[in-house]
Amino acid sequence: MAFVGIRSGLRWRVLKLSPPALLASFYLVLVVLGGVFLHLPFANTGGLTVMDTLFTSMSAVTVTGLTVVDTGGDYTLAGQAGILVLMQLGGLGLVTFAVFVLASLGVQLGLGQRLILREDLNQSSFGDLMQLVKTVFVVALGCEAVGAILLAIVFVPDHGWGPGLWAAVFHAVSAFNNAGFSLWSESLVDYATDPVVNIVVPMLFIIGGLGFVVLNDIRRKRSWRRFTLHSKIMLVMSLVLIFYGWATFAILEWTNPGTLGAYDDAVSRLVVSWFQAVTPRTAGFNTIDTGEIRDSTALMTMTLMLVGAGSTSTAGGIKVTTFAVLILATLAFFRRESELHLFRRSLGVDEVMKVLALTVVSMLIVLSAIFFVSITHDGSFLSLAFEICSAFGTVGLTMGATPELDTFGRLVVMTVMFLGRVGPLTLGFFIATHSAARVRYPPGRIFLG
Amino acid sequence: MAFVGIRSGLRWRVLKLSPPALLASFYLVLVVLGGVFLHLPFANTGGLTVMDTLFTSMSAVTVTGLTVVDTGGDYTLAGQAGILVLMQLGGLGLVTFAVFVLASLGVQLGLGQRLILREDLNQSSFGDLMQLVKTVFVVALGCEAVGAILLAIVFVPDHGWGPGLWAAVFHAVSAFNNAGFSLWSESLVDYATDPVVNIVVPMLFIIGGLGFVVLNDIRRKRSWRRFTLHSKIMLVMSLVLIFYGWATFAILEWTNPGTLGAYDDAVSRLVVSWFQAVTPRTAGFNTIDTGEIRDSTALMTMTLMLVGAGSTSTAGGIKVTTFAVLILATLAFFRRESELHLFRRSLGVDEVMKVLALTVVSMLIVLSAIFFVSITHDGSFLSLAFEICSAFGTVGLTMGATPELDTFGRLVVMTVMFLGRVGPLTLGFFIATHSAARVRYPPGRIFLG
Ligand SMILES: [K+]
Ligand SMILES: [K+]
Structure with a gap:
């Protein structure tokens, strides 16, 4: 990236790709480099295909x-x-990372790089960018360090000093970045009722999922009244979604012997429900066997996964704010109000159009992916749909179908993960033409609904 | 209804319900009357519960x-x-029917009734209403008569004069109103490759599904250039959806021994595919066992069912024009155009807001219904979801789950059918407050996607 500004011919060609395309390209390059690294003999214990390590x-x-x-x-x-490095780079945003490195090396940032960063963090103002990058790193590394120390208290006695410490660091980084990778094949099932794990891990992924704009607000303004509209929506909606998921999971699974029914006391069942309610919004850890949940619980979990967490966070999905605007716009229409408002701020038509476009593209991606996977795979339709929603929300929860997929199915899931992370909007900019017709037409009338 | 205008106190109270609520109430009354009639001893062969006849x-x-x-x-x-009378009343619109009867009796129509009619047919201009009602009846009864005569040519030789003629009339009325009721438990499977049935029945339900606004245009303007924007969108999108469904069904099912694979020749397979491609948009007849289709075909069929056919038609679902505006708005956003246009006409922000609200409410209804049915029913998730989509699109295709539902599940399906027919928008008006806040707020900024 540091070379982009040096030769104007090259620069012109790179910029011609448009910032979202550049960003997507960098992510892809990182994926390939990571896949190659993981395929090296010292990185794995043997028997892995190129497809395995690329996945x-x-x-x-x-x-x-x-x-x-x-x-x-x-x-x-x-x-x-x-894998830990890839999660950290992918989670914090490769570009944030690159900008930070370049800035710390004293390299002057041109408009090209700044545009890329802007797309990645969805930030509108250049002025706040460097402040945001600083917050990103202070909060991320701070949270991960504290999380790792606390988790070590639980993991070291069970696994010994070396493996216990490594597990603590790995799971702390994985949790804060909402990566959902675990060193244990059953994820955190062994710690399903452990109080430390049930507080530390969710705290890490909830904070990571709020998005850095919200964290920046909290760190600098420290007063609800002065928070931005974005932060207020994020905090309120996150609470709503958490309690909705918690209550629904507990009610639906209370007597299911494969999940909550395995625990005798109500407190354990509530603790386990808490974890399963917060993880679908993008974290992806599990403390029960997700394959055992009821169909209705799976559907509820799928909707939470599609909504995801916050913009400018480690989350995939359509994002909480998009979901909030969808609901608000619908309510406003039925109330025959011409503008959306909440917390004494209004939202314009542009925001609504953006939300509509984003939602339509997201649904097209998810439905097409389920369609293509179901053509080539004979498994349970629900569990296939679940994996695709999980991939699009970059969640990582599984009902068991992903390891069974053939190469085509894996490619579909990989594509959906990529699109879920790089963002449906980025994809839209990527594939669409940018020309605007200047002809104006008289209004037409059609009947809807 | 003729009494509404007589006593102003009553009128005031009835109108206070708002036109959509009045319309919904009339539909409900018709359902209850129909259920009572079907429960009378001479109407059934015994053994039916109240729930059976109400359903x-x-x-x-x-x-x-x-x-x-x-x-x-x-x-x-x-x-x-x-059942035939109920289909005809429900299909043509109870209110259209009532208005026609009242008008033919010389009763002067007040604004109250006109408003109800307007909501039912989604017509914006009072001036065209009586013309539209006339077209409704001329086209409907004409098509049904011609269809019955043609179907009789096939059904009479197989079933004898009496039953054959009755079957021809019943299936013609059922087809034109897109009701999907058949006198035979296997629907039209026996006529899967019959050329007359494969032309007459789809022609009836396609014409019925275009909507009377389009039919009125075709009947009166007879020239593409003079058609309204609404008619142009409907005709083009209907063709697109038909060919999409036809090709996709044929490709996915070609070798499935439970469906197309049962036919040896390619022509038969194409004919059977044709019928299965046109029926999901709201008709509901089938010439194969729908329970045997592949999961991918089921998903494709579900999307067609949710889209449905035309406004002011016998269709349920979100309607073709709504779907078209969703796609156009998304494309316009990604092209960075500030207004939608096609066929040299533009569409305003109001239309887009209506489409967004309608789609969100529809998705909420469908997802909630699948959720509630899946709580109480242990069957295949896909087939439950299929029945709910079928109910919302008032389609009637089934993968076999509906007869297995318990009372709660049947109530959910009945509610979804009702909402699918009376219209999500009507529901929205029904449940929402109508007050508009007059306070204006400064614009806020949030991050999406
Ligand atoms: K994750
Ligand atoms: K139908």
């Missing part, structure tokens, strides 16, 4: 956490460290 | 065609005639 790399870079091999068993310590 | 009545009035009993076996000729 792992894509899953790590997009912070999804869907796996086709056993992260703890099939990768060596070096391979696991590679 | 049949709801299915007939909403022109859905989902059944929990055998229409040909469990209802007498009188019961079948009752």
Whole structure:
């Protein structure tokens, strides 16, 4: 990237790709580099195909956490460290990382790079960017360090000093970046009722999923009244979604012997429900066997996965704010109001159009992917649909179908993870023409509904 | 209704319900009357519960065609005639019918009734209403008569004069109103490759599904250039959806021994594909066992069912024009155009807001219904989701789950059929407050996607 500004011919050609296309290209390059690294003999314990390691790399870079091999068993310590680096780069945004490195090296940032960063973090104002990058790193590394220390208290006694500490660091980084990768094939099932794990891990992924704009607000303004509209929506809606998921999961699964029914006391069942309610919004860890949940619970989880968490966070999906505007716009229409408003701020037509476009593209991606996977795969339709929603929300929860997929199915899931992370909007800019027709037409009338 | 204008106190209270609520109430009354009639001893062959006959009545009035009993076996000729009347009233619009009767009796129509009619046909201009009502009846009865005569040519030799003629009339009325009721438990499977049935029945339900606004245009303007924007969109999109469904069904099912694979020659397979491609848009007849289709075909069929056919037609679903505006708005956004246009006409922000609200409400209804049915029913998730989409699109295709539903599940399906027919917009007006806040707020900024 530092070379982009040097030769204007090259620069012109690179910029011609448009910032979203550049960003997508960088993510792809990182995926391929990660796949190659994980395929090196010292990175895995043998027997992995190129498809296996590429899938792992894509899953790590997009912070999804869907796996086709056993992260703890099939990768060596070096391979696991590679996955950790890929999660961190993918989660914090490769570009944020690059800008930070370049800035710390004293390289002057041109407009080209700034545009890329802007697309990645969805930031509108250049002025706040460097402040945001600083917040990103302070918060991320701080949270991960504190999380790792707390998790070590639980993991070291069970696994010994070396493996316990490594597990603590790995799971802390995986949690904050909402990557969902675990060193254990059953994810965190062994710690389903452990109080530390049930507080530390969700805290890490909830904070990571709020988005750095919200964290920046909280860190600098420290007062609800002065928060931006975006932060207010994010915080309120996150609470609503968490309690909705918690109550619904508990009610639906209370007597299911495969999940909550396995625990005798109500407190354990509520603790386990808490974890399963917060993880679908993009984290992807599980403390029960997700394959055992009821169909209705799976559907509820799928909707949470599609909504995802916050913009400018490690989340995929359509994002909480998009979901909020969808609901608000609908309510406003039925109230015959001409503008949306909440928290004493109004939202314009442009926002609504953006939300509509984003939602339509997202639904097209998800439905097409389920369609293509169901053509070539004979498994349960629900579990296939579940994996695709999980991939699009970069969640990583699985009902068991992903490891069974053939090469075509894996390519579909990889594509969906990539699109879920790089963003439907970026994809839209990518594929669409940018020319605007200047002809104006008289209004037409059609009947709807 | 003729009494509405007589006592102003009553009128005030009735109108206070708002036109959509009045319309919904009338539909509900018709459903209950139909259910009571079908429960009378001479209408059925015995053994039917109140729930069975109410379900049949709801299915007939909403022109859905989902059944929990055998229409040909469990209802007498009188019961079948009752179903035919319910389909005709429900399909042409109870209110259109009432207005026509009142007008023919010389009763002066007040604004109250006109408003109801307007909501039912989604017509914006009062001036065209009586013309439209006339077209409705000329086209409907004309098509049904011609269709019955043509179908009789096929059905009479197979079933004898009496039953053959009755079957021809019943299926012609059922087809034109897109009701999907058949006197035979296997629907039209026996006529899967019959050329007359494969032309007459689809012609009837395609014409019925275009909507009377389009038919009125075709009848009066007879020139593409002079058609309204609405008609142009409907005709083009209908063709696109038909060919999309035809090609996709043929490709996906070509070698499936449960469906197309049962036919040796390519022509038969194409004919059967044709019928299965046109029926999901709201008709509901089938010439194969829908329970045997592949998962991918089921998903494709579900999307066609959710889209439905035309406004001011016998269709349910979100409607073709709504779907078209969703796609156009998305394309316009990604092209960075500030207004939608096609066929040299523009569409305003109001239309887009209406489409967004309608789509969100529809998706909420469908997802909630699938959720509630999946809580209480242990069957295949896909087939449950299929029935709900079929009910919302008032289609009537079934993968077999509906007859297995318990009372709660049947109530959910009945509610979805009702909402699918009366219209998500009507529902929205129904439940929402109508007050508009007059306070204006400064614009806020949030991050999406
Ligand atoms: K994840
Ligand atoms: K139907």
